[in-house]
Amino acid sequence: SSNEHKLNFKKSKEACLSYIQDALLQKQWKRAAEFLTCYVESLEKDYSREHIGPSEMIWRIGTEILWHHSQSSMKEFNCFMEQMKTLGVKRYLKVCLEHVFHLLCDGQIDEAYQNLSLAESWRFGEQTAIQDKEMKLVQAYRGLLDYYSWSKQKNILLEQGEDGFSDLAVEQEMHGYFRKAAVNLKEIIKIPGVWDIFVKCYVDLLEFYGDHNEARQVLNEYAYNSKFPANPNAHVYLYQFLKRQREPKKSLISALKILHDIVPSHELMIDFNTMLQKSKKRKKRRLGLEVIFAALDYAGWKENAKAWSCLARQVKQIVISEKHLDWIKQEWNSRKDWWPAFHFSRYLAKRNWQEDKSLSYEKALVAGILLGKGCKYFKYVSHQGCKAQLKRFRMLKKFVNRHNLVYLKISG
């Protein structure tokens, strides 16, 4: 009966698919290709209402096979892609984009650009929301390629400028690229999402043409619009822009403050701390201590000698001035139950000493002040340092011994 036939057909289709997957995962491209030619038959009777239909399967698997198959060429690949574009109307733009990526990987930038332009002019029935978004993406990538051409022209012009003569035609061309790129890039970054590369290119364009206000607006929008996902990079770009613009410290600090709130473990926190430590305001210096303590909470910072030296410097300052010991006390309060095991174990003392003497020096200073001279880390490092007759370590020992009472005040 037809029903049974349908069932059997479905079964053999599934079996075929699993053979293909098996071959793919074992990198047997030839075998996979052979099975795929059988699987194409399943297109004839596509009754499935599954998440991924056979035609999409064929597109995805075929791309993968052709990309890796030792005997396939780019020509065949392009041919296959063209076929796939006609196979499913709803997927047309997606297939186009994927094709473009492959072309780019292959270094065929002009072909890729052509394909994107073609895709942009494609129309089919009424546009759905998804198609709209995909179209925006196609346009954005075209804008990105325009930006690429623009920056190539720019470099040519800059080189020529050095030689002393300029080419008007090249300049014209460059401005053309700028206009095309700017239009498309501007569109995509209006949609909530993570568009790091597009934003950077757009800001670069704007800055070149001196449109700093627009650039600032774009970056502010990207960083502060609550519809966008909380993206630390957005704040990094903003900070870098402000720095380039030689903005006052205050706005730099406020940009980094937000970055600190989102990602306390960001690399820029060292810059932030140095900036804050230099500040004359008490509140800012206080924040600086908070920032560096918070950064050192993270496992990725454990052996960062720079960060430890920042902390050591600030702690030393506070101890010598004997003011604001309560800052240290407050920071230490939430950490005293786990920092000793996390940072100041004897095992780490040994390892740090072997691997990085200056790191162990900074850490030993912090440990000696926070935990007293009886602390394992400090004891081991200062002992080793004195044994090696390093003057720095002898001074360290003296310093900690002199300020041993601080530790009682902090932990008390």
Add this chain to the structure above:
Amino acid sequence: IGCWIPSPAPQDILYRRGLCRKLRAGKSGATLDFARQLGHFFVDHPEDAFGSLGRLLHKNFHLGNSKLQRPARSSTIRMTALVEDIDRLEARRGCPRQHLASRLRWFSHLCRDWLFEVPLGLLADCLHEELMQQWSNLLFDDSLTGGALAWLPPEDGGTPVGCLVHPGGQAMNHLYFQDVVLEELPRTRGSPAQFELSGRVQQVAAARVDGQDFVGVRSDYHCGVWRVLGKRAPTPLQVIRTDVPASCLTVSPHVPGELSVCTQSGTVYLWSVETGLQQLRHDPQTMFFRDHSPWRWSDFTAHPRVLSCADRTGLQCLDARAPRRCHFDLFKVGKEAGCQQGERVVLPMYLGRAHPSQYLVTTQFSVYVLDERLPLVPVLKWAHMMKAPPLFAHLMPGKPGRSHKVLLGASRTQELLLLQYRGKTSSFRGGSQSACQLAGTPQKLHSIAGCLQHLPTQLPHHHHLLQQRLTAPAAGLAATLQEDGPRKSMLIFQLSEAGDVFCQRLTHKAAQPPALPSRDEATTAPGSSPLFEAPASSPQGLATALRYRRWLRALSRVCKQPPRHTWPPSLSQRRLFTRRDLEGPPGPSNLQRQMRQQLRQTMEEGGRIQHWETLALQPPPLPQTLEPAGGPDPLSARLTAAWAGDWEQWWEERTSFSVAQRQRALRERRRRQKRAQGRRSLSASFTSSLTYQSELSELSDTGPSLFSPGRPPILSQEGSPPAGSPPVGSPATSAVPDEALLSSQSLRCRGIPKERRKTLRDYLSVWAECPPEPPEPPGSQASQLCIPSSQSQLSASQPRRKRPRMGF
């Protein structure tokens, strides 16, 4: 190799008859064979099903084929007919319009309310629940999440000896720490350190902090942590017990001795060996949308105080210092991550060893890599195409500039997948950060069952056994990278549910000159073109085959052995009563008859029996003063209490006395006795104490629980003498004048009624269990219960003391 009981298969649970197939054609979903399982229960556990009523009624059930005789017919039914009816019914099964035999209906109507030990409805509910549980476990068993195999890598610069930690044994309740030498072929060294645990091991997790390995072991209701320090033997540190099964145990890679535990009730704990448990969250509901699964998971993040916690709908991170206030969403099943419908989190894993802020999340369809600095938007997504959801994952971080390798493993299908990805290399600072991307295409590795074809040909039934063993679901996954000189390879260990550990090696082949120079990024990716050396395809394979042969031999040996525990353990009563003890008296003895007659006569007369004792014992010389005039002795205190009716309370008080007090009291009593019976020889009293002990030793065989205060009557049962032996002139009793205290006369002299005397004797014999001169320091309970075997040997040769039987 141990024996292994395979877990239930679908055909054990599902209904599979013609009728059902018809029913199922329309609807999807499985039909559980409930009736068959209930039937199995009745057959396998008749005692639990209808123990007491069965025993009461067994006279009324006739099991033979013969016709019943007239007088019996009125009170007995013939079961054979019922059984025939049932068989007929069985044969007609599948017929939708079957008529129950009227006799059966009548019987079940009559019996269903009272015949069953456990009410039938309740029993059926429980069984159904269990079946559903088993069935959902068969479809997807998430208790194995994380895997029960851990690899403790060799110490840096030390000898290449690592350690595999895995469960084994019939019930997978033994934990092994097996040293493994990494050579051409990995080789086990020495016998493993072994721990017996009280539950099936579901997960073994390990992390190295400060040069020490911490191994966390999870079973359903217990979690334990071990520490392995270099070459020294593993030391157990702590065990916790949970009321609800634990679903997750992970070990902190940051702080020594810290773990995180989740239970199925939705509770997340931070467990520190030093400070104990800290509850971080309790929420039986899932986080982002409603999902019925009670599975929870938690792991550590880049910040040692921030833990991630997961359910099927996503991941959240909580700060252990303020878990209620400080938390953020790390991953949500939904459109941010581009999830499919029905997609659920299967296994999250912290990838800290590769990148401090990266996280792996697997679902049944895809693998995601997340960065906690940019939550909710995955930095990498890839559809893994595995047939079963990946329950195990193992990370091997690559050196700077190399790819990180992640192994994914599934349980039921034994699938094993290797994928490599490259995290960002340049720093955030320059802003030129390269995205996280897959390096090369993922690769499927050989499953355990795949080695069957490489093994030598077997006899068909051996082949079947072997197949069954090799296709057992995988239970764990571990791997290590090995580099000796230019040769790089990857060793992958897989644990099966049968407790076998399998190993395969991937050898890195230097990238061949690629045919198409434009396409070499895939082939030159480090480690992306590994080659699996199948057993029996190389000289090395030959060695593998040889080793397999040894394993095979052991396997077939085990399978031939009859399983040791085919029957449920039953309690033997032979030690308590001999057959002779249990035999009833053939008839009243002369004495008893005489007594009975006398009693009846006296009762008729309404008088009292006064010369009862003259028949019993020769009166021993009465002690002059039995008791000093001091406060009431325990005996009279007890009797007073007994008469007042609150004997039980007295007993409680009495037994809760400290051992020291008991011994003191005893010593006092002995001293008094000695003083009272000044003439008696020491040896005689010694003998008597020995006989007491011999009784005790017999009892102590059955375990110390018999001495629990609640069960004193046990002793009186023990003492029931063989029938018909008159207590009069019994050699033992007469030879033991020490018995004076217990003799009927002495009791009578003190005004104790006969009915109470037996109890009293029993009671005293309990107190007599202590040796007369207790040499032990007070408080050593064990020494009281433990009797040297030589003494009990000695006492065996002594004539057994027969206690006078009380009355009749």
